Structures are given as structure tokens and as C-alpha cells.
Amino acid sequence: MTDDAVASLKTGDKVLLNGVIYVARDAAHKRMVEALKHGKPLPFDIKGKVIYYMGPTPAPPGRPIGSAGPTTSGRMDVYTPCLLEAGLKGIIGKGMRSPTVKESLKKHKAIYLAALGGAGALISRSIRESEVIAYPELEAEAIRRLEVVDFPATVVNDIYGGDLYQEGKAAYRRTQ
Amino acid sequence: MRDIDSSLITETVSSLFQHACLFLPDDVLVSLRQARETEESPVGRDALDKILENAQIAAADKIPLCQDTGTAVVFLELGQDVHVTGGDLYTAINEGVRRGYDEGYLRKSIVNRPFSDRVNLSDNTPAVIHTDIVPGDHLKITVLPKGAGAENMTRLAMLPPSQGLQGVLGFVVNAVDEAGSNPCPPLIVGVGIGGTAEQALLSAKRALLREVGKPGADLEIAALEKEILGEINNLGIGPEGYGGRVTALAVHIEVLPTHIASLPVAVNFQCHSNRRKEMVL
Numbered sequence: 001m002t003d004d005a006v007a008s009l010k011t012g013d014k015v016l017l018n019g020v021i022y023v024a025r026d027a028a029h030k031r032m033v034e035a036l037k038h039g040k041p042l043p044f045d046i047k048g049k050v051i052y053y054m055g056p057t058p059a060p061p062g063r064p065i066g067s068a069g070p071t072t073s074g075r076m077d078v079y080t081p082c083l084l085e086a087g088l089k090g091i092i093g094k095g096m097r098s099p100t101v102k103e104s105l106k107k108h109k110a111i112y113l114a115a116l117g118g119a120g121a122l123i124s125r126s127i128r129e130s131e132v133i134a135y136p137e138l139e140a141e142a143i144r145r146l147e148v149v150d151f152p153a154t155v156v157n158d159i160y161g162g163d164l165y166q167e168g169k170a171a172y173r174r175t176q
Numbered sequence: 177m178r179d180i181d182s183s184l185i186t187e188t189v190s191s192l193f194q195h196a197c198l199f200l201p202d203d204v205l206v207s208l209r210q211a212r213e214t215e216e217s218p219v220g221r222d223a224l225d226k227i228l229e230n231a232q233i234a235a236a237d238k239i240p241l242c243q244d245t246g247t248a249v250v251f252l253e254l255g256q257d258v259h260v261t262g263g264d265l266y267t268a269i270n271e272g273v274r275r276g277y278d279e280g281y282l283r284k285s286i287v288n289r290p291f292s293d294r295v296n297l298s299d300n301t302p303a304v305i306h307t308d309i310v311p312g313d314h315l316k317i318t319v320l321p322k323g324a325g326a327e328n329m330t331r332l333a334m335l336p337p338s339q340g341l342q343g344v345l346g347f348v349v350n351a352v353d354e355a356g357s358n359p360c361p362p363l364i365v366g367v368g369i370g371g372t373a374e375q376a377l378l379s380a381k382r383a384l385l386r387e388v389g390k391p392g393a394d395l396e397i398a399a400l401e402k403e404i405l406g407e408i409n410n411l412g413i414g415p416e417g418y419g420g421r422v423t424a425l426a427v428h429i430e431v432l433p434t435h436i437a438s439l440p441v442a443v444n445f446q447c448h449s450n451r452r453k454e455m456v457l
Contacts, residue, residue, distance in 0.1 A: 012219070027294065057240050057283040066281055067240040072325045072358050095325070095358040095417070116226050117325065117360040117416055118449040120243040121234035139296045140283050152226075154219075154418065165357050168419020172217055173412030 001050055001089040006111050009155050011162025015113070017151040021050040021092070023144035025071055028135055029079040036082055043134030043143050047087035053094075055140035056130070057120070065130040065146075067120030070094040073112070077101050084108040092153055096165050105157050113153040114164070126151040178313035179261045180457055182268035185315070188455055189272025189303075192319040193248060194280035196453040197240040200231045204425075204450045207388040211362055211415070211422040220420025224362075227415070227448055242449045245282040246321030248273040248303040251385065255312035266305060269317075274299040285324070306378065318385055318454035326363070326445040329355035332377060335439040341400065344369060344441050349407045351443040352424065357417020360447035363424045364388060365408065368442040370432035380444035383428035385452055392429050401427045415448075425450075 009015065022044055024032065032042055053073055057066030073093030080091070081104040089110045094117035097105075105112055115123055129147035136142050156164040200208075205228070212224040234241040250269055260268070277284055277300040286301065287294040304322075331351040335343045348367055368379025391398035405427045414420020425448070434440060 055243060055283065055285075057243050057245060058281045060238065060281045063239075066283070067234075067243040067245075069243050071244070072328065074358060094360070096356050114357075114416070114418075116223060116230075117357075118242045118447055119226055119230040121237060121239040121241055122226060122230040124237070124239050125233065139298065140285065141296075164419075165417050168217070168219065168414060168417065169356070169412040170419075171412065172220075172414055172419045172421060174410040 001048060006089060006109055006159060009111055009158055011155050011158045011164050013155040015153050017148055017153060021052050021146050021148055023052050023054050023146060025053050025055050025141050026075055027138045027141040028143045029076050033079045033082045036086060048089050050090035052092040065124055065127050068124045068127055069120030070115040070117055073097060084110050102157055106159055106161060109159050111155060112157040114156045115153050177257050177259050179259050180315055181261050182263035185268040186272040188317055189269050190276035192453045192455060193276035193321060196319055196321055196451045197245045197282055198234050203388045207425045211425060215420050215422045217414050217420030219418040220414040223415035223418055243283055244323035246323050248300055249320040249322045250303050250305045251318040252307040253310045253316040254307055255314045256309055257313035258315050269303050269305055270301045273301050273303045315457045320452045323447055326359035326447040329359045329445050331443045333441045335441055337439045345404055347441050348404050348443050352408050353411050356413055359445045361413055362415055362422045362448050364446040364450050365424050365427045366444040367429040370434040373440055375432055376440035376442035379430035380442040383430045384446045386428045389426040397429050397431055401429050
């Protein structure tokens with residue numbers, strides 16, 4: 001994901017992602033951050049890349065992947081600033097981020113997008129290839145490389161400080 | 177006394193989980209379609225359209241509705257005149273979970289040692305089994321593949337009795353507000369009031385099994401459900417948390433007697449993918 005693309009995206013924008021994204025969630029994040037702390041290389045070059053917080057169901061015969069919707073992002077908050085520091089440019093998940101992560105996104109000019117939580121079957125159709133590239137022993141939590149075509153996502157936190165969850169809630173809130 | 181062979185129990189549990197993870201129950205679909213009609217927010221309506229489309233795709237492609245096929249929660253109503261043959265009941269259920277999650281290409285999400293190793297046990301056992309002994313000679317099995325996104329937002333309060341109805345209402349609405357987009361709204365909000373701490377939590381979970389929107393046991397409970405639902409849907413969280421009117425599809429409250437010093441309130445959430453399936457043997 002280029003800096004120009006990141007700069008052009010605003011909170012609330014709907015996008016269709018095409019190309020390569022990487023899958024990592026809880027256990028893989030723990031390992032990646034430990035690797036960075038010990039000066040070791042990550043399983044893939046993270047600069048300019050997009051990470052999708054996801055743990056799929058097993059691929060049935062003849063399909064690249066099973067159900068493949070996002071997991072709750074908040075659990076990755078403790079690891080995220082470290083990966084943004086290392087060059088991560090985009091994150092796909094669902095649910096709210098901490099103030100620290102939002103600051104870090106602004107600082108490193110990276111964006112946070114939401115995929116539709118609980119729509120794993122629909123999202124599965126936009127994944128054309130899936131390959132485990134690291135930590136296979138973590139099973140559903142292994143790091144994967146995905147080829148996606150028209151992968152649907154919505155910009156939650158842009159680099160200008162926007163937050164879809166806060167803005168959407170404020171727009172429809174009825175105070176008593 | 178009626179014999180039920182453990183192999184039939186295993187088969188039943190296996191097929192119930194596989195079915196539950198692919199097909200949303202009709203009452204949930206009806207409720208989601210109603211939500212689509214009432215939602216005012218364009219992003220909220222779009223999210224509901226996608227959720228309904230996802231249900232069609234899951235059924236057509238035989239791909240689970242959600243990748244989190246859950247902890248295998250099983251509720252049993254075991255008639256006291258049933259005699260399980262050919263092995264023990266809980267082993268049969270766990271074998272059903274093992275088989276169902278394997279054959280159905282469902283995700284195995286259970287790890288050992290939650291605080292340290294967290295090694296995946298690779299077969300989604302042990303099941304979480306809640307058993308009621310009831311009159312009769314039937315065995316009713318209800319499965320609830322429970323995703324962690326919603327489960328992690330669970331709340332329990334041991335309120336002082338002086339807080340009464342307003343205390344209950346405030347606690348439940350605040351729990352939904354704090355959970356925000358995390359548990360995948362629109363939600364089913366299960367509430368357990370009374371009993372002891374663990375009974376309140378179990379009642380909150382049991383409340384999720386009720387047909388969506390079916391009112392509680394009496395008029396007072398039904399009125400409280402309606403009032404809490406109204407307040408929740410004023411929060412503005414909306415479908416997927418993108419902003420909107422439909423944050424919850426229903427509030428289901430179960431009530432138990434409690435100690436003179438206590439007012440336990442538990443909240444257990446179910447996401448819009450309200451998967452559950454039952455069978456009576």
C-alpha cells in the first residue's frame with residue numbers, strides 16, 4: 001500500500017482491495033514483536049504491507065480457504081505500534097482501537113480498515129489464493145499470504161484522525 | 177426406562193454443529209430482515225444487506241457463516257428415565273464435537289493453558305456442557321457454537337439491592353455501550369438477573385437460546401426487556417458499529433430468586449451470527 005493511496009483514503013470510504021495481503025492474529029503477533037525486539041527478521045517484509053487479523057476455517061476440497069472474516073482488533077493493540085514502527089501501512093480487522101494505536105497510525109501514516117465482522121463466507125469469495133508462510137504449528141493462527149480480488153473493506157481510522165466508530169455512533173446517538 | 181445409544185448422541189452432536197455453522201435459524205433471518213427495514217443509517221443498511229447475503233453464500237457454498245466456529249457449548253435436557261448405553265454421555269458428546277469440527281471443516285479454536293502455552297488442542301474439545309435433569313425419557317440436545325468476539329464482552333455485576341430496576345437497566349445498557357463494535361452488532365443481549373454469580377452468568381447465556389424477540393416469562397420482565405432494548409437502540413452504535421439505530425435485535429432476560437443481600441446481573445452477548453440448533457432424541 002503506497003503513501004499516496006493511504007493519504008487519499010478518508011474515514012467512511014468503502015474500498016475494494018486487490019493484490020497481496022498478509023494474515024496474522026494473536027499468537028503470530030506475539031512472535032513477530034518478540035522477533036523485532038531481538039533484532040531478528042520477520043517472516044515477511046512488512047514495509048508498505050497490509051495485515052489482516054483473521055483465522056480461517058479449514059479450506060474444503062477445491063477451495064483456497066474456508067470462512068475468512070475479521071477477528072476483534074483490540075487484542076492486537078499492544079503489538080500494533082511496534083509493527084507500524086517497522087513499516088506496516090495498513091491493517092484490516094473489526095472493532096475499536098486504543099488511543100495509542102490511533103496516535104501511532106497518524107504518526108506512521110498508516111490506516112485501519114474494517115472488514116465486515118461475521119461475514120466470513122462472503123469475504124471468502126474474494127480470496128483467490130492462500131498459503132501458510134510461517135508458524136504452521138499455530139494452525140488457525142499461522143501467518144498466511146493471501147491473493148485477494150475486490151476484497152471489501154471500510155476505512156475506520158484514516159491518517160487525519162478520523163474514526164468511523166466514534167463518528168457513526170455520535171451521528172445516531174439519542175441522548176435521554 | 178428408555179435406552180439411547182451413545183453413538184446416536186455422537187452422530188447428533190456432530191451434525192448439529194455442522195448445521196448450525198452453515199445455516200442461520202429462520203427466526204434470526206426474519207429479525208435481520210426486519211432490522212434492514214427499520215435501520216435509518218445507509219451504512220447500517222448496507223451492513224445488514226451484506227450480513228443477509230453472507231447467510232445465503234454460507235448455505236450455497238457450504239462455507240461457515242463465520243470463521244469463528246466457536247467454543248462448542250452444549251445444553252442438555254436429560255430425561256430422568258433415559259439410560260445411555262454403549263459408553264458415557266460426556267465422552268459421546270466430545271466425540272461428536274471432534275467429529276463435527278473435523279468433517280465440517282470447522283475451525284478448532286480451543287487452546288490449553290490459557291495463561292501460558294496456549295497450544296491448540298486441534299479438535300475443539302472439550303465441549304462446555306450444561307445439563308438439566310428433567311422428567312421423561314427424552315434427551316434434548318441444543319448446540320451453541322459461541323464465538324469469542326461476543327463472549328469476551330461478557331459482564332457481571334453484584335449490585336446492591338437498593339439499585340433495583342434502574343441499576344439493572346443502567347448496567348446492561350452501559351455494557352452494550354462499552355462493547356461498541358467489538359461483539360459484531362446487531363446483537364442478541366442475554367441477561368441473567370438473580371441467583372448466585374455463576375447462575376446469573378449461565379442464565380444470561382441460556383437466554384440466548386430463546387427465539388429472537390420472544391418476550392420473557394411475565395409482563396414485568398417483558399416490559400423491562402422492551403425498555404432496555406429501546407435504550408440500547410438509542411446508543412447509535414448500529415450494525416457493525418458503523419453508526420445506526422439497530423444495535424440489538426433483542427434483549428432476553430431470565431430471572432431467578434436471589435439472596436436478601438444480592439442483586440446479581442450478568443450480560444452475555446450473541447453476535448448477529450446467532451447460530452444454534454437443537455434436536456430431541
